[in-house]
Amino acid sequence: MSRLVEDNVLLELNDVSTSFKISGQYYDAVSHVNLEVKKDEILAIVGESGCGKSTLATTIMGLHNPDVTHISGQVLFEGRDLLQFDEKGLNEVRGAKIGMIFQDPLSALNPLKRIEDQIKEVLDYHTEMTAKEKHDRVIELLDQVGIVNPERTANQFPHELSGGMRQRVIIAIAIACKPDIIIADEPTTALDVTIQAQILDVLRGIQRENHAGIILITHDLGVVAETAD
C-alpha cells in the first residue's frame, strides 16, 4: 500500500517552489515547501503578509499562468501529481475534490448574480443533479454554513449581505461538492472579531461533518491557536 493511503494523507507537497518572471528574470515567491494534509486535519500555514501563502494556495490549485511562472516539485493528490495535470484534468479536481475559499469575500462573488445561482454554478459544472435537487442542495448548504434564513438569502444579491454572510456563502460554494480538501486563504481576515469566531466554528463543523482536510492560511496566530491541529 502506498504511504498516501496508509496514513490517511490526502495531499502531499514535495519540495514545491514557485517563481514569477519579472523583466525576464525569475524571482522565488515560494521556495522548497514540504507538507502533508491528512483526513480530518486542520493544517495551518502562517506567515507575514507577502511571504507567499496565497501563491502556495494558487500553486496547489493550478491557477498560475505558465508563461510567467515557473513551478517545480510535486503536489500529490490521490497519488497523482497535480502539477502534471492539464486544464481539463484540473477543472475536474478544482471545486469538486479540492475547494478553495479565496481571501476577499466581496470580490470572490459576482455582484450581478443571486446567491442561489452562484452556488448552483459549481453544481452545474460537477454534478448531474436536477433543478429541484440543486435548489435543495443550495438550501442545505446555506443552512450548514449557519445562514439563518436560507430561502431568503438564496434569493439575494451579494451587496444585500453583511461581510460575515458573504463569507459564509463563499464557504458554501467551496464545500458544495463535498471536497476532500478545503484551502481557506485568510477566511477571517476581512471580518470583525466576533464574526471571525463564528466563521472558524463553521469551518470546524464542516471538517467534522465532511471529514475533509483543511489548509488554513492566516497571518493571525490567535486563529491558529484556536483552530489548527
Ligand SMILES: Nc1ncnc2c1ncn2[C@@H]1O[C@H](COP(=O)(O)OP(=O)(O)O)[C@@H](O)[C@H]1O
Ligand atoms: N502574479 C504575480 N506576479 C509577480 N509577483 C507576484 C504575483 N503574485 C504574488 N507575487 C509576489 O509574491 C510574493 C508573495 O505574495 P503572496 O503569495 O500574495 O503573499 P501572502 O499571501 O503571504 O501575503 C509577494 O512579494 C507578491 O508581491
Ligand SMILES: [Mg+2]
Ligand atoms: Mg495572501
